[in-house]
Amino acid sequence: MRHSGAHTPAHPTRRVILHGAAWAVPAVALVAATPAFAASGTTLSFSASAYAGTSCGRITDAVVRAADGSTAAAGVSVVLQMSSGWTFDGGGSTATVVTGSDGSVSCGTIHVPAGTATGTLSATASGATGASASLSAYDSQILTSPSGLADASGIPAGATPIAQGYFLSGGTLYLSGTGSVATGIDAVGRLVEAPSKNGSFLLPVRRSDGSAAVYDTSSGTVTAATGTPSGATPLAADLFLSGNTIYRGGSALTADVDRAGQLIEHDGGNGSSGIFYLPYLSTAGSARILRVPQNDVRTASEYGAAGGPGSGATPIADDLFLWHDDIYRVSWDGTSAYGTGAVASGVSTFGALTPNPYYSGERLLPVARSGSGQNALFMVSGNALRDTTQVPSGSTPIGADLFLSSGAIYQDAVGVVASSVAANGIAGPASYGSNKVVVPLTVSASC
Numbered sequence: 001m002r003h004s005g006a007h008t009p010a011h012p013t014r015r016v017i018l019h020g021a022a023w024a025v026p027a028v029a030l031v032a033a034t035p036a037f038a039a040s041g042t043t044l045s046f047s048a049s050a051y052a053g054t055s056c057g058r059i060t061d062a063v064v065r066a067a068d069g070s071t072a073a074a075g076v077s078v079v080l081q082m083s084s085g086w087t088f089d090g091g092g093s094t095a096t097v098v099t100g101s102d103g104s105v106s107c108g109t110i111h112v113p114a115g116t117a118t119g120t121l122s123a124t125a126s127g128a129t130g131a132s133a134s135l136s137a138y139d140s141q142i143l144t145s146p147s148g149l150a151d152a153s154g155i156p157a158g159a160t161p162i163a164q165g166y167f168l169s170g171g172t173l174y175l176s177g178t179g180s181v182a183t184g185i186d187a188v189g190r191l192v193e194a195p196s197k198n199g200s201f202l203l204p205v206r207r208s209d210g211s212a213a214v215y216d217t218s219s220g221t222v223t224a225a226t227g228t229p230s231g232a233t234p235l236a237a238d239l240f241l242s243g244n245t246i247y248r249g250g251s252a253l254t255a256d257v258d259r260a261g262q263l264i265e266h267d268g269g270n271g272s273s274g275i276f277y278l279p280y281l282s283t284a285g286s287a288r289i290l291r292v293p294q295n296d297v298r299t300a301s302e303y304g305a306a307g308g309p310g311s312g313a314t315p316i317a318d319d320l321f322l323w324h325d326d327i328y329r330v331s332w333d334g335t336s337a338y339g340t341g342a343v344a345s346g347v348s349t350f351g352a353l354t355p356n357p358y359y360s361g362e363r364l365l366p367v368a369r370s371g372s373g374q375n376a377l378f379m380v381s382g383n384a385l386r387d388t389t390q391v392p393s394g395s396t397p398i399g400a401d402l403f404l405s406s407g408a409i410y411q412d413a414v415g416v417v418a419s420s421v422a423a424n425g426i427a428g429p430a431s432y433g434s435n436k437v438v439v440p441l442t443v444s445a446s447c
């Protein structure tokens with residue numbers, strides 16, 4: 001198993017993933033207006049009735065076709081016109097193309113305006129019946145490490161990215177490619193694998209009436225968390241926080257929570273343990289661990305001992321705490337597969353602990369070093385910090401090998417992989433058991 005060293009990730013080359021056209025697309029033929037030819041009965045049509053693209057991105061799959069009945073009409077000069085704000089290469093809203101031997105031709109590159117504009121693409125030709133298609137811009141995308149950037153479909157403009165392909169807008173939870181999956185939701189917590197290890201993920205939610213419930217990604221259902229106080233804060237999976245008390249299944253598990261970290265399967269990179277750890281800082285300042293589904297709590301064995309974190313340590317994830325710029329690993333009972341004590345030094349901030357997208361069985365914690373602001377990756381099983389490359393110093397760690405800086409997401413060893421980022425969700429596994437990491441995001445209203 002490799003734990004460090006350079007890797008060669010996939011390099012996404014476009015902001016917008018191209019969609020397959022309905023017909024084969026020959027080379028683009030943008031030409032000056034020429035005398036049009038159109039056989040009697042010629043009809044124009046587009047490859048789709050609607051085209052959509054990400055704000056400030058490009059649409060490249062629009063194709064126009066000319067036919068006389070079932071016979072392709074070659075050499076037809078077609079004038080394309082788009083609504084104001086939508087442009088072709090060169091900045092114009094009008095272009096002329098000529099159909100090829102199969103009667104079809106690409107409309108070229110359509111530049112999507114900022115925001116969530118809608119418009120129309122029309123086609124006309126002398127003596128022919130014209131055609132039109134709708135145009136729409138949206139602002140949601142999904143970034144996958146190491147695969148790259150893809151459009152999120154079926155998501156309303158201005159939605160808040162949550163995790164995986166989930167977004168929240170106007171009290172409705174949306175899933176990319178599906179649309180609305182739950183309604184009447186006021187707030188959500190962190191999406192986490194179900195502690196039952198049944199292949200599902202759980203998302204704790206607070207309904208608009210203040211009640212607690214849990215959304216199951218496998219069944220697509222929302223189940224009331226009966227017994228949880230009204231107005232409780234959704235924490236992670238099926239955990240809720242009310243005051244200083246964590247509830248699960250309507251039962252109070254611990255009542256001394258000052259600040260909680262990230263719930264994640266314990267030593268997940270070392271194989272499936274089936275035990276999830278939630279590290280937290282107690283109201284007394286001690287480093288504590290809540291185990292799920294065991295639902296028991298205890299102070300970490302190393303707390304207050306030589307080589308262990310002291311009072312007030314910040315919970316990170318699993319068995320990790322940050323204290324005086326050092327990352328400490330603690331244990332439930334004095335044993336740990338990866339050792340205990342200080343395992344990394346000079347760390348000021350951290351992101352989400354996620355699978356390593358490149359090496360199965362490893363986990364990554366993106367961090368920023370104190371003082372220099374240099375970003376680095378903490379490889380959990382190797383207890384090693386490796387500085388990133390092609391990531392600006394002082395960037396905000398997101399998860400895996402991804403960092404945010406000045407509205408752009410950077411990937412270690414790659415550079416910019418998403419631009420004009422307005423908001424991003426929490427980084428996590430793309431699916432149950434996957435080591436690919438995804439981050440949903442929205443792009444800004446200006447290009």
